[in-house]
Amino acid sequence: MGRQEGNPGSGTRADHSALIAELSALLGARLSTSAAVLEQHGRCETYLPLTPPDAVAFPETTAEVSAIVAACHRAGCPVTAYGAATSLEGHHLAVAGGISLDMSRMNRLLEVHPEDLNAIVQPGLTRVALNEGLRATGLFFPVDPGADASLGGMAATRASGTTAVRYGTMRENVLALEAVMSDGSVIRTGSRARKSSTGYDLTHLLIGSEGTLGIITELTLKLQGVPEQIAAATCRFASVEDAVNCVIATIQSGVPMARIELVDEMMVRGFNAYADAGLPEKPHLFIEFHGGPKAVSEQVEAFAALAGDFGAEGWQAADTTEGRNALWSMRHKAHYAGQALARGKKVWPTDVCVPISALAEAVLQAQRDAVQLGLIATIVGHVGDGNFHAGICVDPEDADEMRRAHDFTHALAETALRLGGTVSGEHGVGLGKQVYMNAEHGAALAWMRAVKSALDPKGILNPGKVLPPETES
Secondary structure, eight states, rough: OOOOOOOOOOOOOOHHHHHHHHHHHHHHGGGOOOOHHHHHTTSSSSOOOOOSSEEEEEEOSSSHHHHHHHHHHHHHHEEEEEESOOOOSSSOOTTTTTTEEOOOTTOOOEEEGGTTTTTEEEETOOOHHHHHHTTTGGOOOOOOOOOOOHHHHHHHHTTTOOOHHOOOOHHHEEEEEEOOTTTTTEEEOOOSSSOOOSSSOOOHHHHSSSSSSSSEEEEEOEEOOOEEEEEEEEEEEHHHHHHHHHHHHHHTOOOOOSSSEEEEEHHHHHHHHOOOOOOOOSEEEEEEEEEEEHHHHHHHHHHHHHHTTTOEEEEEEEEEEEHHHHHHHHTTTTHHHHHHTTTTTTTHHHHEEOOOHHHHHHHHHHHHHHHHHOOOEEEEEEEGGGGGEEEEEOOTTTTTHHHOOOOOOOOHHHHHHHTOOOOOSOOOTTTGGGGGGHHHHHHHHHHHHHHHHHHHHHHHBBTSSOOOGGGGG
């Protein structure tokens, strides 16, 4: 495995002026080449450099997406879907230029079927807006990656988040899709039925493909009943090892946690600096329980007993809606709290996922690597399913610091693979994790290339993502 180097947006771009004129005739003012709009769509949340597209299209219907992609196919022009731009591996950056397809105007909740526990939505609808639209039904959509991401982007990146330990990831919560393929044709995959044994599973092929195989224009989602009772709390431990071992024991004991999040001492320092959280600078677990009153009481009691075995202290309950919202809002702002530790720097985020039994070893190794490399790095994690995140504070103009950050992410990926895990449990591949695809997938990578070639023979859908250049694999 090597390191990802260089500016992903560098290189000569083709002239797409004729295509832009064609799309302008189709969309009118909803096709923009304004410098401000291009810059907005060329930015991301992390250290990756500005990479503006050549134009930004704002479709409002599947038919318009189809027409745009068909035109790009004829012209051999790259087209990159753009949602809420909350991804952390540069998935939405148009690194080869071309058209940025902004899906934000396709943001409707189309149908709700309470009796079947599902809903049909457009891809630009965000998860918060969906749950607001469901409020009167007593149902909710449980996948919570933290950011108010678009549901199309969440499916495209196979997002998960704080509630995945109980409710699963986007993979488990999408029943069906409508998608525009690379030639502009429109397909539907799956149905509102809970299961099927017919044909190839194109739904789950597209989920997690990061817009490289097709562009999602509609989703059918599973819903859940709002729990009768919700209880949340925080507690702290003397060491990360104690906190992680408590998590392992909890999961292995079968306690049905709704959320169980690790926050290491450096991340706590960030919360204190960013939001004056007033937390003791020790490792914490942020936890939540869902169910009926009796069930929640039993879950809290079972967890408290296990946590006591690992020296937990400072139990702080968050039983009100306001208290829970404040707790999870703080957790969801970890990226910005990390920046507060080194103001003026960017955060280089990365994540891995390992078998739950290997979690303590992986987290402790990551902490040791950060210290050895002289880096400011936070660790947070959806540790109930073995997934944790590191955020490294970097100055992109400091070549030495960037080299050390590369070394850290490289070591973390190697640790995850050595322990039988994956180089990303949540963030996805995008630009940053391509270099590890061969080490993780081996001979299967060639078959991934074959799928890409079959579904996108001209290579126009989000080029430069997921699959590394063949010279690097």
